[in-house]
Amino acid sequence: MSENKNSILIVDDENSNIMALTHILSDEYIIYAAKDGWDAIDAAKEFSPDLILLDIIMPGMDGYEVLTALRKTEKTKNIPVIFVTGLSSIDDEEIGLTFGAADYIIKPFNASIVNLRVRNQMKIINKLK
Secondary structure (H helix, E strand, O other): OOOOOOEEEEEOOOHHHHHHHHHHHOOOOEEEEEOOHHHHHHHHHHHOOOEEEEEOOOOOOOHHHHHHHHHOOOOOOOOOEEEEEOOOOHHHHHHHHHOOOOEEEEOOOOHHHHHHHHHHHHHHHHHHO
């Protein structure tokens, strides 16, 4: 297929999580990856992905700080972010959504849920283009 594929930036400090998400999503999407918050911000500016899958718990700059920084920059402020995290309480999910995340995916990954949540966001994104 030579049609235009949507792109996703995966941000996680664990290679195994980046590999798992890449395995789940790479057939349908162009994948970029970053291992920390600063690289995530740089990659978002450079690649302008359609969607960001962002880990919350990372050393240095956590996912909340990354999302806050992304929202302050014209080029990245409208990129939807799905938090990807092991934090699984209702309170954690509520905090993530309060920060402006479009959705929330819990680790360990369920491939069907990841695909559905990403696909739902891409439907919204593609309608806005």
